[in-house]
Amino acid sequence: MVGVLLAAFSAVMSLSPALAADLDAGRRKAAACVACHGPDGNSTNPTVPSIAGQVGIYLHWQLLLYRDKRRVDPQMAPIAAALSEADMADLAAFFAAQRPAPPAAAPDPARADTGRRLAETYHCNDCHGRDFAGREYAPRLRGLSRDYLVAQMRGFKARTRGDLDGAMTQAAQPVADADIEPLADYIGAVK
């Protein structure tokens, strides 16, 4: 009986869009996410991004992009398709509120210096912030794995990694292939 009531309640609630995000609900719903993204969203799998402390608006938009097939990933597509709008809001708020693990060990200083200068050349900080902690409209990049960052940048350059408004796709076009790895080494390890 309680289950029926709960089901009826959640059906009613899901009709109302954009409920204020609920951190506790987000924690419960996150149980399915942490298998890949790690406990509290700190991933130890280099191909899966850490989402702890990520910008909440960004996380929510990514779930929408996966649901609408604007961002393509065989694992995320069915997961996002099963989420309600309220689920997305709760999950984004929950992971945004988690403490990100410290970045990986820094690359050797010369390589880090190359990466830093490349980041200036390509104006990465303009949107992602001086410390790569992200801003409302651009994700946090520090602490993300090198493999993940490389894959995203290659995807943006190839125009296969969907984004919200085309801004990152455009920004990736002039990036030389050889510059992608040093950029990823540096950006992911920014302290």
Add this chain to the structure above:
Amino acid sequence: MRFRTFRFALSLTVVVAFVLATGPLAAQQAPPSWKQGQPKDMESSSLSPIAQPPAPKAPGEIPVDKIKVPSGFKVELWAHGINNARAMTWGDRGTLFVSSRVAGNVYAVVDKGGAREVKTIAKGLNLPNGVAFKDGTLYIAEIHRITKMEGIEGKLDSPPEMKVVYDTLPKDAPHGWKYLAFGPDGKLYFNIGAPCNICVPPDTHANISRVNPDGTGFEYWAHGVRNSVGFDWHPVTKELYFTTHGRDWLGEDVPSDRFDVAAKKGLHFGYPYCHQGDILDPEFGRGRACGEFAAPLLKTGPHVAGNGVEFYTGSMFPSEYKNRAFLAQRGSWNRSQKIGFRVMMVTLRPADVPRYEVFAEGWLQGDQVWGRPVYTRQMKDGSLLIADDYAGAIYRVSYGR
């Protein structure tokens, strides 16, 4: 001169030493378009575009009572839950079609007598800001193409395929999203914005263009238009009136956005050489004169982000409202003191400057933005709908009764 030579030699030495030490690096690239044109002395500015929320606001989070309108008018929340709701157009059978931009959706809103039902009829599109309707067919403008859905109003739950009308269009994302409308000549009009904040655009950009609804006969209508995402034709003269977003990073109070009339084909409205009709661009205006270009009909204010343009033709509002233009201003980001976030009205006057006054405001409270009015659309009864892409809502303004 000697000092400059010395400095050049010094910087050359630094560059050579640097290249020897690290190997060659790519040349400095252009910044993202919103940041482009920012002067050196503003490099630490915290101004940046307002992020689009990923979800519409729930009705309880939408303070409709904060919207102020002239005496005798009333505002109500007409529809909600429409993520990123932008341009609106009516179907023959009373369906309101609503576009979005970054949400990638097109919606159909069906009036169920007292409540509105919202259906998503297309998703995953490329910034589908433009919607126009004619003879049973919905036309949709994305960045790179214009498509159509035939017989859509009878198939809202299983929308027909999107057939390409015209896709010989630039693919640039900056200012690439389009307003779309049928002119009195039966042609589809749309903008192709400048692919930057400020630059000499390719000949194919910074214009208002038109094409026949079958995709033939493409031509440019107006040039030197940085980005116009709102236009309408005067009910009597049938001339095209449009708003334009001015460039960023030139200052708090300049340049003004514009409201213009393009009464004939081929006029040039000044971008990127001359802004607001009387300010030469500090970089691109050299050797040019503002007199070369069409002067603005009205300066609408700096950074106000004028989007929707609609002439009032209904009979619900007082008679002086007939043929006035409503301008929906989505509001500024490139200004420390926010401006816009309101619906203005323009009364055209023969041989005089237009009268320009506020019609609806209140989405900006102090420095806090809770909504962004972006387009208007009259209802059959003469009331006025206002779409808010920030709250994901549509308001209805009515008069009397």
